[in-house]
Amino acid sequence: MDKRLLALLALPLALQNSPALAQPKEPARASAPALHWAQFPVRVYVEANGERDQKALIVLAGLDEWVDASHEKICYIRTRDPKVADITVRFVAGRFLSADAPVIGETEVDWSGSTMRKATIRLAEGAGTLEDLQATAAHEFGHALGIQQHSSDQCDLMFPVEVLHDSQIGDPLPEEAPYVTAHDLSLLAAGYPQLLRR
Numbered sequence: 190m191d192k193r194l195l196a197l198l199a200l201p202l203a204l205q206n207s208p209a210l211a212q213p214k215e216p217a218r219a220s221a222p223a224l225h226w227a228q229f230p231v232r233v234y235v236e237a238n239g240e241r242d243q244k245a246l247i248v249l250a251g252l253d254e255w256v257d258a259s260h261e262k263i264c265y266i267r268t269r270d271p272k273v274a275d276i277t278v279r280f281v282a283g284r285f286l287s288a289d290a291p292v293i294g295e296t297e298v299d300w301s302g303s304t305m306r307k308a309t310i311r312l313a314e315g316a317g318t319l320e321d322l323q324a325t326a327a328h329e330f331g332h333a334l335g336i337q338q339h340s341s342d343q344c345d346l347m348f349p350v351e352v353l354h355d356s357q358i359g360d361p362l363p364e365e366a367p368y369v370t371a372h373d374l375s376l377l378a379a380g381y382p383q384l385l386r387r
């Protein structure tokens with residue numbers, strides 16, 4: 190069984206035009222294998238209890254973006270039992286997952302051959318707005334569904350840096366959260382040539 194950890198970095202809104210966005214530190218993983226789940230629906234467990242119930246729904250809305258973009262070829266069922274989950278989502282208190290870098294989300298994938306065995310997503314629950322949380326979750330679900338690469342186009346959901354909004358002053362930009370683009374879908378389709386290629 191192979192294992193890899195993929196991380197999503199955040200960038201403060203004020204720096205959104207900085208060169209860092211154009212040149213992400215993490216290079217695209219052109220040589221990474223395209224992975225796939227053996228069957229759908231996958232079973233998804235999202236850590237939820239009381240005040241996290243709303244966040245759990247936001248997170249699943251991020252997964253719904255892939256369901257919609259794939260015309261429901263990608264689908265899931267939510268399980269309340271983490272032991273039977275294919276994909277597990279956990280929240281981490283605070284703005285970032287790491288003290289060393291502004292990591293807001295990461296996904297650990299376990300696979301053998303080209304088949305996904307398990308994926309665990311960790312999300313920083315204090316990073317940005319709920320829209321940011323959904324966008325971060327959608328990005329991480331991209332990895333959890335099999336995408337091992339990042340996009341070099343910042344319009345794509347699978348771009349490795351996300352611009353966060355300030356949760357204190359609301360959303361100062363009327364921009365739409367990143368959504369699954371045709372290129373994002375093509376990255377996923379590499380692992381599902383029969384299911385997703387048109």
Ligand SMILES: [Zn+2]
Pocket residue numbers: 195196197328332339347348349
């Ligand atoms: Zn990523």
